[in-house]
Amino acid sequence: MKLKVILAALCAAVSLQAADRPNILLIVSEDNGQEIACYGDKNVKTPHIDSLAKDGMLFENGYVTQSVCSPSRGTIFTGLYPHQNGQIGLATHKYAMFKKWPTTYSVMQKAGYHTGLLGKTHVNPADAVEDFVDFRAIKNSNFAKKNLAAYAEKSAEFFKAAGEKPFFLTVNYPDAHHPLQNQVQGRPAKPLTPDQVGTIPYIGKANERMHEIVTAYYNCMMRLDDCIGELLVELEKSGKMENTIVIYIGDHGAQLPRGKIFATEAGMKVPYIVKWPKKVKAGVRSENLVSTIDLMPTFCDLAGVETPKDLPGKSLVPMITGQTKEWRKYLVCERNCDAINLYFPQRALRDERYKIIWSPLVAEGEKDRGAVDYITQSKWKKCSYTEEEMKALPDNLKKVYQTWLTPPEYQIYDLKNDEWEFHNLAGKPEVKDVEVRLKKALQAWMKETDDWAATPAKLKQLTDEHQSVRDATKGKFPKDGWKYLEYLHPEK
Template structure:
């Protein structure tokens, strides 16, 4: 059955006629999310990309150092974030996807509580009926082009002014398209290729350095968008009454990040500020997931959310009452349907506080994506053909993986040393393998059978265009 459609224009018009009214002291929400940004590349997590506004926000709030998402791709990540459910449960597990009939999102829950629910920038969520946001833009944008847009801060400025004037609380999602390729924004001259320290899972070539320079510049450009948003909150005297969350999303399209289930792929930077409730300059190492963000906000604002969510509130942690939340976090990757990808290449993973276990469903299949066709990866392959042992090792590890992998994330944060065959870790691998199997069963995830159904869950196959990734 084709999902129902609803016009964003109708949603916007209806926003002024909400039946419910929020309590006068209800906090507002601003959630800013990047696009393809490896957390380790940002200044706040020890990387070279300068992020002064994110650093400022961390000084005024809490830095969550172990935040993870349910998929290392844009579309399933955003569906999981907004619905507080894991991807297979909602049907939104491949890229360019959509949720099944009956799935609701934070947009509906906010509106039912008397909030305005708005989004500006990248969407990549479908069908619109399940995500009844006001779409903020000063210019008309065709729906199939929205996934590539950046936030419109002029429209956001107007929106905030209207909310202040009418004393209406709001939930605002500021969705950047940066630093997604093609890495053509920001000042790359600030990051001279020859002087850069490359991540340990990169093979060092001139084109790799040049691409990394442009990518870092675009992270700083995204940080400027964070600054623009914070400035607007200050302008409208909303900073003290607003919960601000900034997320870096999944890793970049460089190898071993996006499209993979390593920490650099499904790990996310996360900073949260809520004046008067979160201790400035605090840090938490608790395990949290994107699916927990919205339940936490609902808990803080007294908003009723459905009872069947996978995510759960970590408000006590934010308020300093505990530094624990979850014992395990989970994620999956469905490569079926991605641009330049294989016919199928499913990955499932679970992580505890220290170890990550990865199961590759079809280890005999060669992994590929759009990154394989880039000039810089071409240099990696050329070096491998010319006998470089490091290049051979890197390209083999990226494109030809074993059935199981196990990593000590404390001593190996880039997940480069597979411990699966080490007898000392046999028990740990077994425990995590069982946890992963139980999670998959709870989600209705049948592994390879679920992978083969993925194309049915891509939006264009439901009858509409999805735009670009």
């Protein structure tokens, strides 16, 4: 009899614990940085995203691990840096993970969560994620931004299908990915015009054509905000808002000059907002250095399950709930392959004030192929300056863009006084000690995370493979897959 009572008590405790576990809603937008009103951008109104920040915690310093889609999402799914999991470039260009790692979906489904995914997966192999999704909808990228109401409608179906189980849902929106449309199917209702829009600081003063591009970008942000508002309405109508933690991030910066694919602040720094009713104090702005490597540990913590071994990130839960003020001293981002013609590995590390960018191929006389493509290829004209337009820029901007096009091996920036990296301080006497310290910290991180970029032989092997494939395929990708999966980390 006593045994039955004990078992009943244990079952009740487990049920109570399961009931207390929060639902998790992860909202991911495409190709946008912090160009949002609650981040101080006066060019645009984003009331729905602003409401998340007003009711939750906004991180001033939120980062992705690599500023292109597949590597960024690979980290969100696995909690590993791209150089660790293998997804170092776009899935559409046949880059892939070294193996089927544990993902947010496999872990959360095993933990008893009802799992859902709206929008693209965009990693290889896709089934490492897809096999653990209970509710799948809108599988395409939808860059045309058609039928955007479906995201909220399908989310409402998911909320209902979850029943009494806790849920884990990721909603991936297509804005502000190219093409940058001023209006699609009446969204936004009143598009901005160029005379209503100022500059984006990291681009600098724009010419007329670039200013029209920037205007279209802000209209994408208004359309994104509209869609997020519809999603939040459906969450509220489901009756599950109070026990749901909502996290909103961008997958990387905008596809604009010095943005997407680069190891710049404009490429790596994204909106990162957390709302958790009665758990996270409302209206808090944090300067802590947070990354998408922290999402997997956070989700495991929220679900009350063991975090996969050797993840480099940290659970946000103790920090966002005020249990600790301790956080990381350094944050690191990387750049690898992206697509074959954009191959230009870099590593970037920052502390609370200073940042270092290392470009290891510069010693071989290598220009940044990504920047070269941005300004010379016709397909990029809708997002960047051309060579001729760069020549017409003011002298101070010419120097900035020349550094972008032909970076030195090391760059050092004082982000407190130069947020968008206009003035490279590397080699300057006044930052000598800072430069030495950051180089040591970067080297320590590469050793700790087993980064192949720190091994000259492996870096050369990857560089040679890219050159060989580029020559053989005229800038496409290998039909039989990349060989780096066999030699960068053969132990995996």
